[in-house]
Amino acid sequence: MSVPRAAVPAEPRSVPPATTAIDTASLKPLLEPRSVAIVGASTVPGKIGAIPVAMLREYAFPGEVFPVNPKADEVFGYRAVPDIASIPSAIDLAVIAIPAPGVMAALESCADKGAKAAVVFSSGFAEVSEEGRAAQQKLAEFARARGLRIIGPNALGVANIDAGLVASFCPFFKPRFAPGGAVGLVSQSGAFGGYVANLAQDRGLSFTKWITTGNEADVEVADGIAYLAQDPATRVILVYMEGARNGARLVQALEMARAAGKPVVVLKVGRTAVGAEAAASHTASLAGADAVYEAVIAQCGAYRASSIAEWFDLGYAFAFGKAPKNNAIALVTVSGGVGVMMADEAETGGLDTVPLSAAAQDRIREIVPFAGARNPVDVTGQMLGDLAGFEQMVEVVLAEHPFGSIVGFNAGAGHKEENGFRIQKVWETVRARHPDAYIAISGATPPAVQRAYEAAGCLVFTAPDTAVATAARMARLAARLAEAPSPIAAPGAPADIPAHALNEHEALELLKSAGLPAPDVRVAATPEAAARAAEEIGFPVVVKILSPDILHKSDIGGVALNLATAQAVREAAATVLERARAAAPDARLDGVLVAPMMPKGGVETILGVTVDPVFGPMVMFGLGGVLVEVMGDVALRRAPFGLKEARAMIGEIRGAKVLEGVRGTPPADTEALAAALVALSRFAAANADRIESIDVNPFLVFPKGRGAVALDAVIVPAAGRAAS
Amino acid sequence: MSVPRAAVPAEPRSVPPATTAIDTASLKPLLEPRSVAIVGASTVPGKIGAIPVAMLREYAFPGEVFPVNPKADEVFGYRAVPDIASIPSAIDLAVIAIPAPGVMAALESCADKGAKAAVVFSSGFAEVSEEGRAAQQKLAEFARARGLRIIGPNALGVANIDAGLVASFCPFFKPRFAPGGAVGLVSQSGAFGGYVANLAQDRGLSFTKWITTGNEADVEVADGIAYLAQDPATRVILVYMEGARNGARLVQALEMARAAGKPVVVLKVGRTAVGAEAAASHTASLAGADAVYEAVIAQCGAYRASSIAEWFDLGYAFAFGKAPKNNAIALVTVSGGVGVMMADEAETGGLDTVPLSAAAQDRIREIVPFAGARNPVDVTGQMLGDLAGFEQMVEVVLAEHPFGSIVGFNAGAGHKEENGFRIQKVWETVRARHPDAYIAISGATPPAVQRAYEAAGCLVFTAPDTAVATAARMARLAARLAEAPSPIAAPGAPADIPAHALNEHEALELLKSAGLPAPDVRVAATPEAAARAAEEIGFPVVVKILSPDILHKSDIGGVALNLATAQAVREAAATVLERARAAAPDARLDGVLVAPMMPKGGVETILGVTVDPVFGPMVMFGLGGVLVEVMGDVALRRAPFGLKEARAMIGEIRGAKVLEGVRGTPPADTEALAAALVALSRFAAANADRIESIDVNPFLVFPKGRGAVALDAVIVPAAGRAAS
Secondary structure, eight states: OOOOOOOOOOOOOOSSSOOOOGGGGGGGHHHSSSSEEEEESOOOTTTTHHHHHHHHHHTTTTTTEEOTTTTSSSTTTEOOBBSSSGOSOOOOOEESSGGGGGGGHHHHHHHTTTOOOOEEEEOOTTTOOOOHHHHHHHHHHHHHHHHHHOOSSSSSSEEETTTTTTOOGGGGOOOOOSOOOEEEEEEEEEEHHHHHHHHHHHTTTEEEEEEEOOOOOOOOOHHHHHHHHHOOOSSSSEESSSSSSSSSHHHHHHHHHHHHTEEEEEEEEEOOOOSSSOOOHHHHHOOOOOHHHHHHHHHOEEESSSSHHHHHHHHEEEESOOOSSSSBEEEEEEEEHHHHHHHHHHHTOOOOOOOOHHHHHHHHHHTTTTOSSSSSSEEEEEGGGOOHHHHHHHHHHHSOOOEEEEEETTTTTTOSSHHHHHHHHHHHHOOOOOOSSSSEEESSHHHHHHHHHTTTTTTEESSHHHHHHHHHHHHHHHHHHHHHHOOOOOOOOOOOOOOOOOOOOHHHHHHHHTTOOOOOOOSSSHHHHHHHHHHHHHHSEEEEEEOTTOOOGGGGOOOEEOOHHHHHHHHHHHHHHHHHHHHHSOOOOEEEOOOOOOSSEEEEEEEEEEEEEETEEEEEEEEEHHHHHTTTTEEEEEEOOOOOHHHHHHHSSSEEEEEEEHHTTTOHHHHHHHHHHHHHHHHHHHHHTTEEEEEEEEEEEOBTOOOOEEEOEEEEEOOOHHHH | OOOOOOOOOOOOOOOOOOSSOOGGGHHHHHHSSSSEEETTSSSSSSSSTTHHHHHHTTTTOEEEEEEEEETTTTTTEEEEBGGGGGGGOOOEEEESSOOOOGHHHHHHHHHHTTTOOEEEOOOOTTTTHHHHHHHHHHHHHHHHTTTTTEEOSSSEEEOOOTTTTTEEEOOOOOOOOOSSSOOOEESHHHHHHHHHHHHHHHHHHOEEEEEEEOSSSSSSHHHHHHHHHHHHHHEEEEEESOOOOHHHHHHHHHHHHHTTOOOEEEESSOSOOOSSOSSSHHHHHSSSSSHHHHHHHHHTTTTSSSSHHHHHHHHHHHHSSSSSSSSSSEEEEHHHHHHHHHHHHHHTTTTTTTOOOOHHHHHHHHTTTBBBBBEEEEEOGGGGGGGHHHHHHHHHHHHHHHHHHEEEEOOTTTSHHHHHHHHHHHHHHHHHHHSSSEEEEESSSHHHHHHHHHHHTOOOEEEEEHHHHHHHHHHHHHHEEEEEEOOOOOOOOOOOSSSSSSOOOHHHHHHHHOOOOOOOOOSSSSSHHHHHHHHHHHHHHHEEOOOOTSOTTTHHHHHTEEEEEEEHHHHHHHHHHHHHHHHHSOOOOOOOEEEOOOOOEEEEEEEEEEETTTTTEEEEEETTTHHHHOOOEEEEEESOOOOOHHHHHHSSTTHHHHHHSSSSOOOBOHHHHHHHHHHHHHHHHHHHTEEEEEEEEEEOOOBBBOOEOOEEEEEOHHHHHHHH
């Protein structure tokens, strides 16, 4: 009896990520307008209609500004016009700061004046009622019809710091953000966007563009990401999101950022929310919607942060510092114990605290005899007394190995400005000689000293463990960006999937035709036919009841294993048919399935597909048994994908070691498994609208070189189809 | 055939945690001295010998101060004496700020002057060389001989803020810490202790006592914890440690803090360090030394923080706020999305975002029609315009349910002092009506407003997720403290453990006599004896080769299962003996073991013991198979312990659901399992010096009510004994 081999497809041809890129040019009038009208401009400081006018003045916006206010001649030094029709020239951007009922008419008038973009502050739309939702829908239709891009409604607006544009009533644009920032922000929530502006003020961080999208009648988070991806000033993109309606657009935007080599750091809420609909299949219950976001964000080369602090620290680090070029980290500390803590954090984050050579250790001990010299390097409290020696020690470290990052802990040594600047000068010199390394220091640092560090490209953190953890996260993200995107597999050919519930044989045959390895099985209507089938296949065989209505065959005694003779098959087939009739009198019985008995050994895995309402078909992989059932240890990818992603899925589950072989079992044929995942992803992509879910369980993976095989499968057709 | 039942012992009698408490009275001269001499006092500001004198002046220390300096008449306004002998009256505390070679003589002179405690700043001891280690040992012996308590050497010293005592050269005691602090600090590292003082200055936090222990010739971290446990002013104890030499003392100190109802938050470095010695047994390799600390800290009711930020946030929270009295949390936000983020964090931390009743939700929507009313309560941006309405909403929430905690997110609403104080007043009113709740707000908060919140017992965090995570951690710690300590099991009776390697039968019999359930097995020297033994036990049986030198019996074909007749047993015994002789000609063969064949079903678990060099015998529990092998999913406890701890161990492994029954398997007999863990812990405690490790694998747990049984066991005698 031969084990079926996985039909390993050649790496499927790459297809371009998308043929129609998101139209970022249409966002230029929004973020780079030559002229701005503020409808509902107010002369009263602090009012929603006043803040953007005041801010345009504050930031010395170089274009034309037209406050629309029937009662004032002037608003914050700009000549007011009584109505939109009176604006003397064409406008690019309209800022709408009037109550909801007047918004549509105002937009029409602005469009007539040539406006190509609008920011709608007004609330009272989809966030309050069904009527509001309808009114918002009209705004969306108007935007599409007139080619006008709309931010909002119910949005806090946008800003382009370098261009002097603040089209927002957020109070945190004063004091003025400095030009020359590196961080682009896209926030779905205005309140959160304002909060982040405040965080940035406190941290001395400036934005390139600051975009809040509000109710997203038109412009959504994906548009903002795509715009920032092509914005030369933006070096890192921070995204806050609650959810996306169009997964494909989000994927496209993230891929644009990856293609531009720009890190995207996403804060997505709803980490623990479980999708409301109870999912029919096993796979669906394992792949909650949030897990889908998590998978898609990583698959597109972006990074999902697990806390606000982590998210913002990454923005800070990419703005002022350099991402580590490799995983080797050097740790320089005035406290041995804190060195251990930093090494803990490095190991947790996947960085390697490479020990120094004996020669380098000797050189360090020549400078300070009781220094810890291995890495972490404990320069001891003597450091402050001999900064030249300290500089020499750091140079010994960096000359020893091309460390991608170096993190220092000064404890309190630099807490006074005088000492702080003396230490800072040492690091500035080091930075000049090592322009590509991630350099961060931690400990007590006065604000002025901190600014000097940052100006020199050295990061400053209060806590040493955070400094190391941030290096690890940057390294991970930078590595994803440096890799070419995974070649995307072409979807397979659409299959002829019946609308009715599929039995095991139908499901396996479909998957087999899609390239998944499955055994040579026969359907037999009678015990006699079963015996003939067994003779064709070769003994020993398995006989199983065949019915789309009986999911747990073993439970009703519907499976007979290891049958060695035609007579045994005949008897077994009769028995299982009888038991099925007794146990499930209403079930549709399609006869019995005769399959070759699989050899012992092999690792049981589970492959699955669910169709996510936002991102489409998602492929799931996990190990059979407790790891999936109890620990929920699964990997997910958006379909279709290539072998590289499939290999990554296999490697990223927590139980991956099982496939490498534990306690003397041989390593499993992970290449056959990867090929099957690719084939399943292509099948799922080609049939996204025909299926609801697929479960291949178990998918048995034999030792390396011996292939793999799907032993059972359930395909649930899309709901609309099954009902037909 | 009957399944052996676990011999469930009655809850073993409680024994007092320790008969000799750590002598905290001896630390009073150190932290509450009436007089202080500074040996090596300097008039040069910033010098090590100058700072403590200047600080005693700064803090207006009310006792006598004697700077010892042969060249100065006065040091920072205190009259100097030329040498120790010239000190005019008895002293309590000596601060030694001179080079190492003079330290011993200075200590002797100070002791002659009545000193009962000393702080030794001097470095050059165990941290630099073997000679230094010897000199330090002399200090330790002197301390014991003269009843003098010594901090250091190589220590940054101690401070007692309320008493005006700063016996430290740490530069961060200026500006002056306010009296009336709540946080006691014990840090093994001076550099880290200074860094924490700086963090405290930045956060507006004050210490009760601040203790750094340096090289720990005498006073160690455990002493500091014990002292703070009995210090009335200290409400929370922050501990930084690198390691303990005496585990029993640390346990005793932590238990003193628990008995006093004081939270202890520990930052322990070395999280990822794996013990250097490769451990002989399976269990040892799973229980690295750091995992032992982790387990012991929790077992003693303390909390181990995973980052500096988490650790310090907990100190801040216990200092200014109230620990949640229960797990119900209310979330009040101006941003719906951030409400979801807070709910995520609550769920992750084990808090329950209890939904409001329909009636309460209606009342909230009466105040703001489009408010999110379920919990999280989204008060919307309207809140600032109607603070009375906001207060009503918060009151509706708190009247609805006895929420243990309530966390607000203001985003930027309170960023200006005026608005900030208006919102703060609302929370202050709420706080007055709900004095026991954990109340924290987050968002942009000016420093003056923050101080007002804190004065009212409301915590302020920058990030909303941190505010929720801190509530969850406090709740966990408070719950541990509120519980009575787990009754500690008495150690069992010492057993007669042979010094040679034990075979399976000897090991199982020893454990059986200690109260672990094990099958009724017989040793047989010959096939004929095996057949007779089987007849006594009853069929079916298992026959296994018996040898202390053959660990993996199955691998050499040394196990025969399910033998139903005497003849089958005879043949099997002959075969396994033959195979063993062939496979391991040098092995000591002790015959064969005849055991009843166990019924199918049951969950395979692993119980183990290792003897930790610091904490003594530790009991390990995990599930058989991949969960232990691949995921390292184990629970650890210091032996001996009672049923409560045993139940907690069983519940805390990640795979605990397996024992509750998955996919139709019945729940396992966890009470029998818990009883076995208790019995094993008592055996381990009674025989700590006789064993190196114990492995009970598999320990089979049958369905509820049907007991459990040890199927195999390895006991490795302590190294010194096995060699004898």
